[in-house]
Amino acid sequence: MYTIESIDGGVCSATGFYADGIHIGLKKEGAKDLAFIYSDTPCVIASVFTTNKMTAAPIRHFRKKGQFEGNFVLINAKNANAMTGPAGIEDIDEVLNALSDKFPQIQHPIMSSTGVIGVRLPKKKIIEGAMKFDLSKRESNNASEAIMTTDTFSKRIAFEVKLEGGKSFRIGAMAKGAGMINPAMATMLCFITTDALVDQATMQSVLDECTKTTFNAASVDGDTSTNDTVLVMANGKSGAFHPEAFRGALEAIMLFLAKEMVRDGEGATKLVTYKVTGAQNNIQAEVAAKALSNSLLVKTALFGEDPNWGRIASTVGASGIECDESTLSIWFDDVCVYRKGELLFDAKLEPLAAAVMQKNRFIIHCDIGLDDGSFTAYGCDLGHEYVKINADYRT
């Protein structure tokens, strides 16, 4: 038996991990823009990256090295180092070499970037800034602030897993999201650290599985970035491990951060859970759930708090899955608005449905009524702020 307890913290919660975030002049007005994570002993590393073919330089750099271990990650905001070709990779080498020269305890360092596409990395600023790092700092708050782009709040979480016999391990994490969040691997950076004694292959396989139901089930705007990255670093320092508990804690962390990213989607005011059941199979349920979470018409109806169930039905129908109006049922939380061909929506039901739509979090449940395929996706509304933020992001 084991218990998983939420603790105050982030990427420094696990033993042996250090982190900080500082301002080096990439963001305006002194905002933190450069972060590191460091472990004082070697780590095994698991990773998931974007499916975008225009993969950013940091991801190409990581893959080129076929990297499964390392004890240091450098993260900058404001520049994605994407579409920068071979020069983008050389820039990373130069930055990381300078860091290794300055801090000999760093082994196999990794770089991660987020920001504008198609501009060379400001490597001089980054190198000069990184020279000021203090690797003994445990400021997970600073680190999680430094990686923010259009996020309105920083995102971090930590768990302690207590096993029978008094042993325990910890997992902590930070993430940034906001725009370009999408089922095909959200535009996001997420860094997870743990002192669990887990081997690389096990950790990679748990990460792959958990990604499907968490980050890949979250959508803000259906776009997939060039830089999406999830890294998990394990230094084994606790000497403890329990596969089921590890998986449970990792999935809880990733689901929490995925939902936090959606809730903080650009201009979002609502976090909506799209539960699809009764589909012919799980894949069809996933297609429908993601079609709902990505539909502009659904998103704008959510923003308008308009219980427009017709758009839900139409979106399910347009998704291409097997379905029929005579077997479909739709609920807003517990309020059934359409049941197997029966038009329930009337002057009495409308205010009940509208009251659900006014909540910050609620569930839209579609039962396709055919078989037992199911999937749950997470999405947000789309309002004026999204347009405002994205109409002029570069300036």
Add this chain to the structure above:
Amino acid sequence: MYTIESIDGGVCSATGFYADGIHIGLKKEGAKDLAFIYSDTPCVIASVFTTNKMTAAPIRHFRKKGQFEGNFVLINAKNANAMTGPAGIEDIDEVLNALSDKFPQIQHPIMSSTGVIGVRLPKKKIIEGAMKFDLSKRESNNASEAIMTTDTFSKRIAFEVKLEGGKSFRIGAMAKGAGMINPAMATMLCFITTDALVDQATMQSVLDECTKTTFNAASVDGDTSTNDTVLVMANGKSGAFHPEAFRGALEAIMLFLAKEMVRDGEGATKLVTYKVTGAQNNIQAEVAAKALSNSLLVKTALFGEDPNWGRIASTVGASGIECDESTLSIWFDDVCVYRKGELLFDAKLEPLAAAVMQKNRFIIHCDIGLDDGSFTAYGCDLGHEYVKINADYRT
């Protein structure tokens, strides 16, 4: 040889066709909301409908009858007669029977609807209103106004095709679009009438082909409605036909209306042509072009007149097609902003690119640089008006 000339007109331009639009109280403030098209001799009919599985009652009604001929179409706005089950079909029968009783010259009438989903058809109002139709009217303007929903202008066009030897035929059309326009068959109604002497099978095959490069290449918001319909009626009264000329005129009409719909997309201020060349094949080019025309990040950058070519590159990369930054090139009209890995964008180029973005119509051209697959799609920007219109459509 033949010539295709644009003429002033619409669905009444071809010989023997009549149409009108009247107000029966479905829309507010006297706006026209019920239209008919009538031919005084029998027509063959070709059709294309939505791919949405939640097909609206009018389309189910049409398909049930396996209809290839008829001389009358009734079109109402404000109610889609979708998700209304068997009762929705019965409502149509009742309306059309009443019309046939009143006007014995009507044969195999068809009904088409657009508006809110999930509300029973106001059939009493529609029947009472339709009794006032004057089938000798040739008011194509009124008809095209009556079918509008959130359209800001009515859409119609007509061509006269002059053949060698003095024979000629005409094709006229009207359409409504605005929201829910999408590559997988736009949410739209389009009615095309012709006095060409064409058989049903030929007309259907030309319509299917032309749909791919016109309505199915147009996107406003990536949604596909329950009611999308294109109907072509041919009464043969001109006694003239020329396959190539007919195809040319039909495609020109459909492309014009597709672009008009995009230009009048909800809240749209720009009509953008996405030309993708150099893809591995035409299908990959189509996938990339449609990904661009549907990307929220691209659409909002257009609205902000921000020459953010990085989002173009990222969207191509996210589309899943074969591509690489080292072979990709991007132009805004004639301004090349990225060429095969070369970062061209600088302080000198930016104002040139920005000037293109300020135009109402321009071309974004992506050369994938791999082979000779190509496709052209049409899209618009997404601004505050889209959110405003869709956040509260029902009320």
